[in-house]
Amino acid sequence: MQSNNLLSSLLSSSAQTTSANQMPVPPQQQDPLAQLRDIHVPTEVNIWPLDWGWWVAIAVFLLALFCLYKTITAHIRHNKARKQALALLESISAQQSNWPVALNSILKRTAMSYYPTQQVAGLFGKQWQAFLTSALKSSDSKLENDLGLLVSNVYQATPNPSDFETCKGAVKNWLLKAKLPKNKGAYGGVNDGGLNDGSAHDKQTKEPHHA
Structure with a gap:
């Protein structure tokens, strides 16, 4: 009888000890997601009005x-x-009987598009050849001789x-x-009509004695 009471006492004591050791688990430890904080969306950044630095950059x-547009045009x-x-x-070929005059006319009309008429x-002649030579960016003896050959063929x-x-x-x-000069105004009334508009002086270059 005493042994039964002792066994019951030991079982009761063991049950109480086990119950005491089993402490309740906090809800946060039971659910790991509960520890996460809510996501806060950042406040929307408004770029308007622009800062003065942006206005300067623009x-x-x-x-x-x-400036680039003006330079290109x-x-x-x-x-x-x-x-x-x-x-x-x-468009000029050797089959044209007056090819020297036609070639010389291109030079004359081009020059009049950049220099005063x-x-x-x-x-004409040597003076015209000297003008063509003086307009070159650098000395070119072969080109000068070839231009002289053209002028001589005109006659x-x-x-x-x-x-x-x-x-x-x-x-x-x-x-x-x-x-060729860029500042046309510095040379007086230069013809700006290109090569499509001939003048009385252009017609003179078509005559052999007016090269």
């Missing part, structure tokens, strides 16, 4: 864009007559067909190498 960008306008002359040059139209009743390629090449090289 103004500088627009100014640079305008000025370059295109300046080379308009030169490009027209190069295109017209390709009064300054260029009255130049011949029957030009030498073998000189055609040399003379045509001289015209092309002069158009590419000539240092």
Whole structure:
């Protein structure tokens, strides 16, 4: 009887000890997600009104864009007559009986697109050749001689067909190498109509004695 009571006492004591050791688990430890904080969406950033620094940057960008536009358009306008002359040059062939006059006319009309008409139209022969030479960016003895060959053919009743390629090449090289003035206004009333509009002085260049 005593042994049964002792066994019951030991079991009861063990049960109480086990119950005491089993402490309740906090809810936060039971659910790990409960420890996470709510996600806070950042406040929307409003870029308007712009800071003064941005206005300065925009103004500088627009100014640079305008300057670039002016530079490009000025370059295109300046080379308009030169490009027209190069295109017209390709239409001239050795089969034309007056090819020296036609080649010389391209040079004369191009020069009058950049220099005053009064300054260029009255130049013939050696004076005209000297003007063409003076317009070159740098000295080129071969080109100078080829231009002289063209001028001499203008005065011949029957030009030498073998000189055609040399003379045509001289015209092309002069158009590419000539240092043509950019500030047309500084030279007076320069014809800005390109090569499409002939003048009375242009017609003179078609005559052999008015090269």
